[in-house]
Amino acid sequence: MLLRHTTKEIIPRKALTINPAKTCQPIGAMYASLGINSCLPHSHGSQGCCAYHRSTLTRHYREPVMAATSSFTEGSSVFGGQANLIQAINTIFTTYDPDIIAVHTTCLSETIGDDVNQIAAKAVAEGKVPKGKHVIHASTPSYVGSHVTGFANMTKAMAMYFAKATGKHNGKFNIIPGFVEPSDMTEIRRVAVAMGIKPIIFPDTSGVLNGPQTGKYKMFPKGGVTAAELTSCADSIGTIALGPLASADAARALDAKWKVPCQVQDIPIGLAATDRFINALRIAAGVSVPDIITQERGQLLDIITDMHQYFYHKKVALAGDPDHLIPLVEFLVNIDMLPVHIVTGTPGKAFESRIRELTSHLPCTVNVKAAGDMFQLHQWIKNEPVDLLIANSYGKYMAKDDDIPYVRYGFPITDRVGHSYFPTTCYKGGMRLLEKILDVLLDRMDRDAPEEKFELVM
Numbered sequence: 001m002l003l004r005h006t007t008k009e010i011i012p013r014k015a016l017t018i019n020p021a022k023t024c025q026p027i028g029a030m031y032a033s034l035g036i037n038s039c040l041p042h043s044h045g046s047q048g049c050c051a052y053h054r055s056t057l058t059r060h061y062r063e064p065v066m067a068a069t070s071s072f073t074e075g076s077s078v079f080g081g082q083a084n085l086i087q088a089i090n091t092i093f094t095t096y097d098p099d100i101i102a103v104h105t106t107c108l109s110e111t112i113g114d115d116v117n118q119i120a121a122k123a124v125a126e127g128k129v130p131k132g133k134h135v136i137h138a139s140t141p142s143y144v145g146s147h148v149t150g151f152a153n154m155t156k157a158m159a160m161y162f163a164k165a166t167g168k169h170n171g172k173f174n175i176i177p178g179f180v181e182p183s184d185m186t187e188i189r190r191v192a193v194a195m196g197i198k199p200i201i202f203p204d205t206s207g208v209l210n211g212p213q214t215g216k217y218k219m220f221p222k223g224g225v226t227a228a229e230l231t232s233c234a235d236s237i238g239t240i241a242l243g244p245l246a247s248a249d250a251a252r253a254l255d256a257k258w259k260v261p262c263q264v265q266d267i268p269i270g271l272a273a274t275d276r277f278i279n280a281l282r283i284a285a286g287v288s289v290p291d292i293i294t295q296e297r298g299q300l301l302d303i304i305t306d307m308h309q310y311f312y313h314k315k316v317a318l319a320g321d322p323d324h325l326i327p328l329v330e331f332l333v334n335i336d337m338l339p340v341h342i343v344t345g346t347p348g349k350a351f352e353s354r355i356r357e358l359t360s361h362l363p364c365t366v367n368v369k370a371a372g373d374m375f376q377l378h379q380w381i382k383n384e385p386v387d388l389l390i391a392n393s394y395g396k397y398m399a400k401d402d403d404i405p406y407v408r409y410g411f412p413i414t415d416r417v418g419h420s421y422f423p424t425t426c427y428k429g430g431m432r433l434l435e436k437i438l439d440v441l442l443d444r445m446d447r448d449a450p451e452e453k454f455e456l457v458m
């Protein structure tokens with residue numbers, strides 16, 4: 001019993017988090033920065049923060065994650081990190097030669113109050129930023145929000161720094177995919193192109209964090225949105241922001257500054273959310289839905305109908321990010337499962353009200369909490385056991401202790417592979433999700449079945 005101290009009795013807590021269901025803001029900012037072509041993320045703070053952010057991303061993606069740090073010492077912690085950052089900008093451009101440095105702050109530099117805007121301007125004035133190169137930055141204090149907030153802040157920063165309208169439409173459509181896997185970014189692009197859209201997807205980590213093994217190391221892989229594309233996104237016909245928390249800020253900022261009309265949607269996880277995404281693309285492109293997409297939708301429906309008896313009224317506990325959990329809960333409800341315990345570490349009351357709306361008609365009590373933690377989820381499970389747990393790799397302790405069928409989903413996943421190569425978004429991704437859920441549910445049935453009920457055909 002690894003979590004033997006989790007009690008069934010729930011005592012109200014306000015000032016204590018036990019096993020958080022989130023990671024820190026700069027991790028999301030670093031992930032977003034890696035979705036820009038030829039960009040080196042830079043962590044303005046201590047070496048320890050940067051090492052933690054890099055190792056979390058490396059463990060999840062199983063790729064080397066490069067990032068620089070201002071390497072604060074006792075002196076910079078007291079007097080500010082301006083000298084460190086200017087020195088770092090100079091060293092990075094002269095040694096590693098990226099096109100862009102994306103600076104995010106940390107708890108320490110935010111507490112000191114370093115003005116990175118002013119420091120970057122000083123670096124430009126002192127000739128430390130070569131012509132045609134860029135330093136962008138986002139403020140990411142980790143004592144508020146989560147990795148999702150950090151992703152949103154850096155995504156907004158890249159749009160605001162580069163976007164510049166020429167007054168002529170470029171015939172393209174901006175898609176901000178949210179904090180999803182590189183595989184999902186590829187899938188969202190494939191579907192958008194199939195719908196007749198010319199997309200500018202930002203950030204785009206496909207080809208960066210799921211690249212092939214070639215035997216040769218490349219510090220800046222081919223993937224990622226380019227600076228030219230980011231500049232051009234001010235001339236796009238419109239923007240679809242997928243995931244209100246991770247993507248809406250960038251889309252709304254583009255709308256406010258450059259009059260690029262935006263709509264905010266859920267990430268297309270599951271049937272209904274993908275239907276809404278496809279409908280938005282259909283209207284944007286002014287086309288009918290092509291046969292290939294209709295066929296994929298039909299295949300997803302086919303799995304749902306063929307295997308419905310195994311989903312029906314199975315109780316599910318979930319931990320993850322709000323932008324994932326909202327469409328995922330909707331999907332589970334649509335296939336007649338019962339999401340009964342839902343927790344995210346990311347704060348925000350809108351999450352709880354969306355989940356309540358989606359689950360209000362269910363014949364069971366639903367526990368939902370934003371800014372919650374894994375300990376609370378485990379306590380709920382002890383009081384009301386479930387048939388399935390969906391969570392990141394930290395869920396494995398609960399799954400082991402309480403012997404729960406378990407699907408790894410979200411960030412980080414540090415003990416399995418596949419997530420960066422196989423999408424869970426759009427109709428094809430929905431099929432994969434159902435496959436993963438069915439695998440663990442049916443494995444459990446096989447394992448527990450008495451010999452006379454052990455079936456070859458299920």
Ligand code: SF4
Nearest residue numbers: 024049052106107142
């Ligand atoms: S100090 Fe703040 S920024 Fe650094 S790792 Fe901890 S939470 Fe993240």
